[in-house]
Every structure is written in C-alpha cells, then in structure tokens.
Amino acid sequence: MNNKELIDQLKREKDAVILAHYYVPAEVQALADYVGDSYYLGRLAADLPNKTLVFCGVSFMGESGKLLSPDKTVLMPDREADCPMAHMVTQEAVEEARKAYDDLVVVCYVNSTAQIKSWADVCVTSSNAVKIVKNLPNQHILFIPDQNLARYVAEQVPDKHIIIPDGYCPIHHHMRSEEIRKQKELHPEAEVLAHPECNSQILEMADYIGSTSGIIDYAAGSEKRAFIIATEAGVLYELQQKRPDGEFYFADTLPVCEGMKKITLEKIIQVLRTGENAVEVEENLVKPAGNTLKRMLELAAEKGQS
Ligand code: 13P
Numbered sequence: 001m002n003n004k005e006l007i008d009q010l011k012r013e014k015d016a017v018i019l020a021h022y023y024v025p026a027e028v029q030a031l032a033d034y035v036g037d038s039y040y041l042g043r044l045a046a047d048l049p050n051k052t053l054v055f056c057g058v059s060f061m062g063e064s065g066k067l068l069s070p071d072k073t074v075l076m077p078d079r080e081a082d083c084p085m086a087h088m089v090t091q092e093a094v095e096e097a098r099k100a101y102d103d104l105v106v107v108c109y110v111n112s113t114a115q116i117k118s119w120a121d122v123c124v125t126s127s128n129a130v131k132i133v134k135n136l137p138n139q140h141i142l143f144i145p146d147q148n149l150a151r152y153v154a155e156q157v158p159d160k161h162i163i164i165p166d167g168y169c170p171i172h173h174h175m176r177s178e179e180i181r182k183q184k185e186l187h188p189e190a191e192v193l194a195h196p197e198c199n200s201q202i203l204e205m206a207d208y209i210g211s212t213s214g215i216i217d218y219a220a221g222s223e224k225r226a227f228i229i230a231t232e233a234g235v236l237y238e239l240q241q242k243r244p245d246g247e248f249y250f251a252d253t254l255p256v257c258e259g260m261k262k263i264t265l266e267k268i269i270q271v272l273r274t275g276e277n278a279v280e281v282e283e284n285l286v287k288p289a290g291n292t293l294k295r296m297l298e299l300a301a302e303k304g305q306s
C-alpha cells in the first residue's frame with residue numbers, strides 16, 4: 001500500500017479529514033481534502049461533520065480548530081510546528097491599553113496562542129481584518145500581535161485609532177524589499193502580490209495585498225501572466241494549479257516557514273494510526289478564546305462595508 005492508500009484507509013477508519021494550509025509541503029497539499037487560508041480552515045473546522053480533523057499547519061491553527069469544534073478530535077502531525085509570532089504579546093501590554101481607553105476593543109490576529117486570544121474581544125484573519133475592524137463600533141483598537149497587518153489595517157481604516165503592537169512574522173517582516181525590487185526590474189510586466197504581514201516597504205510596491213487565498217485568487221483571475229509573490233513559497237503549488245500558464249517569481253532568499261515545513265505524510269500517518277498529538281486547550285481558556293473566534297465568524301459573515 002502506498003502512502004496515499006494508507007492515509008485513505010486510515011481516514012475511513014477514523015472518520016477523519018485532512019485540512020492543510022497553503023504553506024505546507026506540496027505533497028501534503030496534494031493529498032489533503034481541503035487546502036486554504038486560515039479563515040477558510042477555521043470555518044471548515046466549525047462546519048465539517050467528521051469526528052477527526054488532521055490539521056496540517058502550525059499549532060495556532062490546530063488550536064483554533066479545537067476551539068471552534070471542541071467535541072472533535074483535532075490531530076497535529078507535528079506538535080513542534082509553531083508560529084513564532086503567535087507568542088509575541090504580553091498580558092501587561094493588553095491590560096495597559098485597556099486602562100488607557102474606556103472603549104478599547106482588543107482585536108487579535110488568528111496567528112496567536114489560545115491564551116492570547118483569551119485576552120482579546122474578537123479575532124481576525126488577514127482575509128477579514130479590514131472588514132471587521134471597519135465595522136466595529138469602537139474608536140480605540142489594540143490590534144495584536146502583528147505590527148504589519150495592524151499598520152495595513154490602520155491605513156485602510158483611517159478614522160479609527162489603532163494601537164500598533166511589536167509582533168511580526170519573521171518570514172514576511174524580514175523579506176527584503178531590494179530583492180522584490182530586483183525581481184520587478186527583471187520582470188517589469190509582473191504584478192507584485194503581497195501578504196499584509198510583509199513590511200511596509202514591500203507593501204508600498206504591491207499591486208495587490210491580501211491573504212494567501214486572496215493572492216491565489218487574484219493571480220487566477222488576472223489577465224497578467226507574470227507575478228512577483230511576496231509571501232511564503234508554499235503558495236507556489238496552488239498558484240501553479242490555478243495558473244498553469246503563469247510565471248511566479250519570489251525573493252532570492254526564498255521565504256520559507258520552518259514550522260509549516262515540518263508537516264510530512266509520514267507524520268500524518270503516524271497521528272492517524274495512534275491518535276498522538278491530539279490538541280487540548282486549557283479548560284479556563286476554552287470559553288474566552290473560543291468566543292473571540294466565534295465572534296470573528298459572525299462578524300465576517302455579516303453584510304456591511306468590506
Ligand atoms: P493566511 O491567513 O493568509 O492564510 O496567512 C496565515 C499565515 O500564517 C501567514 O503567514
């Protein structure tokens with residue numbers, strides 16, 4: 001039996017489905033039942049009828065899946081697959097901001113631990129952050145933990161006061177604008193598509209800014225053929241599926257998320273076989289952290305300004 005046949009058999013036995021983020025290795029995306037951005041994967045976790053979800057991504061993704069679907073078994077192929085940014089907030093920073101403004105709302109990027117989510121009022125992902133922040137009634141907003149997404153949202157929603165945090169994604173924040181500019185010089189016809197976690201020098205060069213799904217959908221629907229992609233290199237697999245005629249260029253220092261690349265077919269087989277690495281969220285965090293995600297799903301689904 002090959003890996004795919006074995007995984008299919010285990011999925012049937014355990015009533016399991018495989019969810020994968022666009023940054024995991026191509027062979028995992030090829031075999032997953034669902035591949036998408038953080039928002040799509042979160043919505044699926046809440047809606048899928050299966051007993052077991054195998055979350056191919058970093059730990060905050062599995063944790064969010066469990067918070068949105070506490071009765072399901074959520075398995076992480078690698079317990080060590082983590083997102084450094086998901087830890088970059090202190091409780092003191094949140095408490096200080098709450099003391100400073102009576103109407104403060106704490107908006108938490110989904111790339112955060114359950115504990116950090118439990119300090120917040122509502123979660124967002126890169127695909128719904130602008131819409132949700134725009135529609136909040138509050139004037140003062142602490143946006144944690146990503147400084148680049150916070151700055152991008154602040155630019156899109158200039159009538160609100162957004163407190164910019166210190167956190168950042170090492171891969172997007174340290175992507176070098178000179179390397180993107182070099183690609184632009186080599187391929188002047190190419191459009192620059194960037195994730196809002198990128199630093200502001202890169203976002204200034206972008207023709208389109210959006211989540212991983214947004215970037216892929218933009219390229220799929222564009223009349224152009226050449227694209228400079230300012231996000232993690234794993235999106236190339238889906239870009240090539242959707243635009244087989246496309247040309248995709250990345251920074252010379254290829255942006256690679258170590259955590260996402262820890263996911264392998266062998267580890268998926270192992271957790272499906274043994275039930276190892278089932279996500280558990282501390283009892284006292286389940287309600288407050290889960291509520292921030294549920295609120296996101298409600299607000300993102302609302303009609304209104306986007
Ligand atoms: P998306 O929500 O766009 O999938 O991004 C998740 C992420 O980790 C980006 O670095």
Ligand code: SF4
Nearest residue numbers: 058083084169171257
């Ligand atoms: Fe976290 Fe950055 Fe990896 Fe996304 S790419 S999971 S933000 S470290």
